[in-house]
Amino acid sequence: MTVNPYSGKVTTYDLTVGQKIDMDELIYMISPVDSPLINGVASDGRQILASSGTTETTFKWMDEELLLPRAAASAVNSSTGTSVTTVTVSTTDIYKFQVGDLLTIMDEGAAQHGAVLLVDSLVLSTGVMTVSGWANHGDQTAIAVGDIVTCLGTALAEGSDPGTARSADRTIRSNYTQIFGPTPIFMSRTEQQISRYGVSDEFAKQVYGRSVENVITREQAYLYGQPINDTTNKKRSTGGLSYWLTSNVDSSSTTLTTTIIDTQLQACYNAGGIPNLLIANPASLATLNDTTNTATVRHTFDDPRRGRQSVMSIASEFGEISVARNRWVNAETAFLVTKENLQRRVIQPLVVEALAKTGDSDKVQILCEEGLQVKGQQHMAYFSGLTGYTGSA
Numbered sequence: 266m267t268v269n270p271y272s273g274k275v276t277t278y279d280l281t282v283g284q285k286i287d288m289d290e291l292i293y294m295i296s297p298v299d300s301p302l303i304n305g306v307a308s309d310g311r312q313i314l315a316s317s318g319t320t321e322t323t324f325k326w327m328d329e330e331l332l333l334p335r336a337a338a339s340a341v342n343s344s345t346g347t348s349v350t351t352v353t354v355s356t357t358d359i360y361k362f363q364v365g366d367l368l369t370i371m372d373e374g375a376a377q378h379g380a381v382l383l384v385d386s387l388v389l390s391t392g393v394m395t396v397s398g399w400a401n402h403g404d405q406t407a408i409a410v411g412d413i414v415t416c417l418g419t420a421l422a423e424g425s426d427p428g429t430a431r432s433a434d435r436t437i438r439s440n441y442t443q444i445f446g447p448t449p450i451f452m453s454r455t456e457q458q459i460s461r462y463g464v465s466d467e468f469a470k471q472v473y474g475r476s477v478e479n480v481i482t483r484e485q486a487y488l489y490g491q492p493i494n495d496t497t498n499k500k501r502s503t504g505g506l507s508y509w510l511t512s513n514v515d516s517s518s519t520t521l522t523t524t525i526i527d528t529q530l531q532a533c534y535n536a537g538g539i540p541n542l543l544i545a546n547p548a549s550l551a552t553l554n555d556t557t558n559t560a561t562v563r564h565t566f567d568d569p570r571r572g573r574q575s576v577m578s579i580a581s582e583f584g585e586i587s588v589a590r591n592r593w594v595n596a597e598t599a600f601l602v603t604k605e606n607l608q609r610r611v612i613q614p615l616v617v618e619a620l621a622k623t624g625d626s627d628k629v630q631i632l633c634e635e636g637l638q639v640k641g642q643q644h645m646a647y648f649s650g651l652t653g654y655t656g657s658a
Contacts, residue, residue, distance in 0.1 A: 300480040301591040302487055302544070303609070313542065313589055314487070316609035316635075322501065323494065324610045325439040326638055333537060334416035336361055338370070339392060342408040349405045352382065352394045354414055359392040362414075365421045367399055371413035372406055380405035383420060438639075441494050442612045443503040445482055446632030448475045453626045468627070472617060475631050479615065484593045487609075487637045488544075488600075503636035506544075506600050506607075506647070510639075512536065513601075513646035521549050521599055521651060523579060529601055529646035530583045538603060538644020543579065543588045545599035548653040550588070553577065596653025601646040611635040 297305040305313045336358035342349055352368060354361075362368075366384045382396040382405070398405075399420065450471050485505075492504030513532045518525040526543065533540050547554075554577075577588040586601075594600070613634035620628040639645075 295477055295480055298592070299477055300484055301589055302484045302593075303480055305589055305591075313544075313604060314607055314609055315604075316611055319442065319610040319612050319636075322442050322612065322634075323439055324442065324612075324636060324638065325437055326640060328436045328438050328640055328642075334361055334366075336414050338408050338410055338412045338414055340408075341410055345407050346403045346405055347398060349380075349382070349402075349408065350396060352396055352408065352414055354392045354394070356390065356392045359387060359389050359394070362387060362394060362416060363419070365419040367417040367420050368394075368396065369415050369417055370405070370408055371415055372409070381417060440492050440504050440610070440636045440638060441501040442610065442634045442636040443486060443490070443501060444613075444632060444634045445479050445486075447618075447630035448479060448632065449620075449628065449630050450475060451626050451628050455625075472629070472631070476615065479631055479633065481593065483633075483635070484591070488591075488594060488598075490637070504639075505637060506602065506639065507598065507649075509637075509642045510600065510602075510645050510647035512643040515646065515648045516650040518648060519650060519652040520552050521545060521648065522552050523581070525648075526579060526586070526601065527581055529648075530581055530586075533601070533644050533646055534583055536643045538641055539583050540601045540603050540645050541584065541586060542602050542604050543586055543599060544591050544594060544602060545588065545648075546592060546594040546596045546653065547590050548596035549594075549599055549648075549651050550577070550590070553579065553588070597649065597651050599648040599651060601648070603641065603644055606640040606644065608638045608640075609635050610638050 295304055302314050336354040338353060339355045339358075340353035342351060342353070344350075352370070362384060364384055364386060368382045368384060369380065370382075379401040380398070380403075381400040382402070383399040385395045385397055387394040450468075452468055452471065486503055487505045489507050490503050490505035491508055492502065494501045513529055513536075515525060515529055521543075530540065577590075579586040579588060611633070613632070615631065615633040617629050617631055620630060622628065
């Protein structure tokens with residue numbers, strides 16, 4: 266686009282058809298209130314969603330989970346003492362153990378006993394471990410579903426060969442880039458020349474408005490999108506946070522409180538991660554917004570990068586959690602994420618492209634193509650059953 270030095274108007278009639286004007290930097294001019302996920306900055310001063318390039322419409326990444334030497338029991342064993350000869354975990358957790366491991370069962374909510382069991386054999390297809398007593402076998406209590414089976418190392422004979430090798434295969438995850446647009450802008454020469462109060466350039470205003478709408482669409486896709494690749498019709502969509510976060514889903518809590526947040530943080534911590542950002546609609550933050558609750562929730566109002574908007578952080582056992590208000594998040598949902606694990610994968614930055622000129626009108630289109638990458642979903646959490654704030658007393 267060029268500017269007529271005499272009228273101050275932006276004109277497009279001399280653009281080459283197909284010429285692309287890179288508008289990706291425009292997102293940094295859009296208010297974080299309009300694009301809190303893509304353009305927002307959390308209370309730690311860092312951008313919420315980083316970005317990197319991709320050259321494929323289907324982009325992949327490797328996700329690896331450590332074989333943490335502990336798992337929840339998946340079956341009841343009502344026997345006690347020396348009669349306890351089997352311990353069962355899920356078939357996805359059995360790979361965390363091997364013959365020769367020493368186990369103790371953490372009975373949640375009860376006094377810890379001193380029984381230590383030795384794994385004599387295990388069956389990968391069923392998750393059943395045959396055990397014998399190693400220490401204080403007679404003290405073993407009944408095993409309930411959810412009791413934590415904790416490995417205390419191995420007890421192999423001195424000079425013996427190592428046990429069966431264990432390895433966690435990296436999981437290949439993939440998502441799709443989605444084409445956001447093309448959004449057309451058609452304006453006649455007369456429409457561009459007519460003066461409007463408070464608007465020096467109507468065409469530029471239209472470009473800006475459509476760009477904001479494009480960013481908002483991307484925000485919503487990154488929250489609730491489903492990954493679909495329709496190869497027949499060559500259409501695709503990208504998967505968002507609600508699709509990827511499956512391990513720690515709280516669908517029963519109706520109100521965001523420090524208690525339920527701590528519960529999910531504990532679950533993420535047990536899986537080897539610590540989230541550092543809560544993304545939620547202000548309608549879901551009514552309880553946390555109690556400014557007298559300074560023991561756990563802190564409010565700061567002096568950050569110029571947010572135009573003196575309230576910055577909230579939650580002090581938890583696992584560190585300080587930033588709170589990012591997002592008007593595009595439904596009041597019934599909220600996301601507890603690790604910022605470093607989220608990334609936009611961009612194949613085509615936001616551009617304005619000139620179309621063939623016909624008649625006395627200028628025609629351009631706005632488009633971009635990108636998708637969301639989510640690593641380590643087991644280290645993050647999703648609240649799906651919130652009721653939101655109704656505004657009643």
